[in-house]
Amino acid sequence: MARKLNRGVAIVGAGMSKFGAFPDKNSRELLVEAFIEMMGSIDKGIDPKDIEAFYFGDAAGEAFEGQGHTAPIMGDWLGLLPIPCVRVENACASGSVAIRQAMLSIASGMHDIVLAGGAEKMSNLSTTRVTDTLADFTDVYSERSAGFTFPTAYASMATAYMAEYGARPEHFMMVGIKNHRNGALNPKAQFNSSILDIMNSKISKAKGKGGAIPTWKDEMDFLHDEGANPIVAWPMRLFDCSPISDGAACVLVVAEELVRRFTDSPLYIIGSGLASCGPLHDRDRLTSISAARVASQQAYEMAGVKPQDIQVAEVHDCFTIAELVAMEDIGFYEPGTAYKAVEEGATALDGPKPINPSGGLKSKGHPISASGAGQVVEIWHQLREEAGLRQVPIKNLRLGLTHNIGAHGSTCSINIFERR
């Protein structure tokens, strides 16, 4: 049954920090950067004292920075006290789940103007400790005890996907190549360069040093080189994995009656879905995330649109396999066919179904709690046709979608936006 909210809700401002590794900045300071950009993005301005509540997505502030109870602390740094500051934790979906709670709090009549976003500061920890922290999001008594890391869970889906549909590791690599190409056009991206650029820069460096010069023929050849692109959890290699990142993103969500006070080019949240599933072994299929199918179904029904109506999407490509699974789960492609679409270039920036124009988590970076909000920031720019070099070349842009996954699919949060 399609749900209708008691009040319409729209986004009237969006901002993000640069994503990357910033040793001298903590998550509070990154969130202030995102907040300042968000404030500047509100066409007709706002007095921040009018913000009535703050939903803050934070997956693991305790582990990364030794700081729990982060919502009021962030509220303090943003000058928002004493308003309600609520922390939401749904692993890597925390940012978009925060935006959903903002939407619900407005539709309820409790608030009219609500800030939502996320921030994460991951680069302080060693890779092993980051691996442990992310592994905490899998089920400690079945998956973690089996030695699962985060990449392992997706890598397992990848082997099942290859066996079931005949995809090869090269198809995963193509996703990475595409997303790096997009990220090369995004100044906020952690990897602001294509894989070809990275390869060539390594060749230049080797020449500069006067040592052995690598003989990679092309990007694919580079990605097949265990030295350049080592296995993390086979078949996922380094360039199949999103990086360890610091960053923050936030949006301002308001009630429909107030929208025009802030902008004439808002993004209405016309559909929203949220669903859960159990550990990998308890799922109906190993090549699809049921939470994503359920959540997208909810969102499409609420919005009254179909997958083919969506013009641009940001999907959760924490690993390259994840983007393929996402494209199928949200109904853009039939099960087992997404890898062919990528091979054909259908999801490139200038393809018929552009996916992750921002560069995705793979290239833009994946400060886990910020990522879901960062996806919405990208859709904000794309639908308002303010995305610069990476603007998708589609006429009459109106509908965008974000697909944000928590952990390895235990949560999926889908939002559909319409520019009006």
Add this chain to the structure above:
Amino acid sequence: MARKLNRGVAIVGAGMSKFGAFPDKNSRELLVEAFIEMMGSIDKGIDPKDIEAFYFGDAAGEAFEGQGHTAPIMGDWLGLLPIPCVRVENACASGSVAIRQAMLSIASGMHDIVLAGGAEKMSNLSTTRVTDTLADFTDVYSERSAGFTFPTAYASMATAYMAEYGARPEHFMMVGIKNHRNGALNPKAQFNSSILDIMNSKISKAKGKGGAIPTWKDEMDFLHDEGANPIVAWPMRLFDCSPISDGAACVLVVAEELVRRFTDSPLYIIGSGLASCGPLHDRDRLTSISAARVASQQAYEMAGVKPQDIQVAEVHDCFTIAELVAMEDIGFYEPGTAYKAVEEGATALDGPKPINPSGGLKSKGHPISASGAGQVVEIWHQLREEAGLRQVPIKNLRLGLTHNIGAHGSTCSINIFERR
């Protein structure tokens, strides 16, 4: 300005596990216990498949059990998948903030029937690691770096309170004595015995062993003995502090149109307030928590009632000083007078303003994320006059309040309930 929700919301079921230290049970298993009791409390029954969403309060699952992203995992254990499962983290206020999000999600029109609650499993860790975990909720860059623990923050308020109002450590002890007396009547309480009982049992044990027999004259004498009641963070001693606990609690929240399908004796949430404040040094006063004053103001305005109308309250007595500050912040007593009210017995079970009939966090136990939901479970029993030996002897019971604090006041969540 008083807020009105777009739809009324009521509680139609409530349950909790026993609180205590349970080495062989994890938080999932404790939540199942609470859930089963909650289901049994719904007068006309329910099919759990009708539950549409789950808000789970969890302050520190990562630290206590190595498990993050706990909401969908709990949803799995409760048989609720694939519904939306959202984790809320506002330190020790997580449980009541979860209930508030359930209320908002229903008022928004998104859901009709929502489960909310919390669970924590703290007793696995050493006292030092529990101290560290709780200290993570204070501001890491100002309070934690100054060596603040959780008790330290409240102990600092206590020294300011003593200096400003002339209270003595004995007044804090009286709060503990009162709450242990109530807890002795609560079979779910971790300390199901009065301080006098505890003292006498220690005397009996000493007699049994044939060693030196303690010569405590009365409870007060016992509490003044550094051996029996050692300093934790002066002036807070062991019996001023809530214990390290395991436990879970949950409630079922439904839209007003559906209430009679479940019970003829529901608790309407007629007022709700939530507010934040900064670290201790940035607050306007050191003897009061501004977030609690703001949140209770919001809740009273929304409910259209005054502090003197509230007949029974559960307040956040993580430390004995906290109960005194709470009583003043929610307007039951003028600043600097709550300790006199306790001295006069005004807040005892049979007093004019019974506070913490359950035994409070001090005696019932404080599994941090479950505590806020546990307070609501107590108000459910009290207002429905099902509280057994600890039923407050007030005629025409109708209005109850819960006051739930996150960390040392950075969050305060107030809810006002009316039995109709």
Add this chain to the structure above:
Amino acid sequence: MDKRPFTIASFDQFLAEGKFMGMKCSKCGAFRIPPKPMCSQCYSTELEWVEMTGKGTLSAYSCVAVGTTMMVEEGYDRKNLYCTGVISLEEGPRICAQIIGADSNNPESIKIGTPLKVGFVERGKGEERRTYLAFNP
């Protein structure tokens, strides 16, 4: 019939005794591994312990070069990968477990559909040492 509570603690205790026990709902027949104190299918608390045959097939896997601290401490690293995955059990349910005795350094040699048999593996140091579920080809 074993009367232990349907908890993770019991499941781990069984593993330590070399037994792979599943929880089966007496009402609807659903399996849950690891166990839950209430059937997540039909909400019944009439449950029973069933000793699993331990036979199954490999449904998904990965060979891991960058492991968690627990696995790193067991000696696994970029030169010595470990294999873990999802096993479909003869009785119907699936479970995650480490696959011992697979050629983990040659991931492409491992085939989905391979028959597996339950085994057990000990990991952890000192007091933390415990028995974990594992499978062998």
Add this chain to the structure above:
Amino acid sequence: MDKRPFTIASFDQFLAEGKFMGMKCSKCGAFRIPPKPMCSQCYSTELEWVEMTGKGTLSAYSCVAVGTTMMVEEGYDRKNLYCTGVISLEEGPRICAQIIGADSNNPESIKIGTPLKVGFVERGKGEERRTYLAFNP
């Protein structure tokens, strides 16, 4: 005028140099200690570093027997309590800090209102060793 960014990293760097620096908003005059990159009063980013006199009085305190790991590693325990609290600075703002040189094992001897002067304390082992703010009677 010092041009360092208004971050915790800068504040800590100053502490390591033996300087107690406050962030002051050039627009509204509000102090924030530790610093924030935006004034939480008026949202201005025109900020300045001000070296604090370091004079203040004790507004709240506790003597701690059960400390965090950091303090336990410094040798504090049930027999050797440490004092920490809230100091009201001469310039107006307050701050939390350890109180060094107070008679921590006799908590009742410590008086609210006692004048204090800034000091610094080093804590932590090896690479973790850092300078923290502290005050002395």
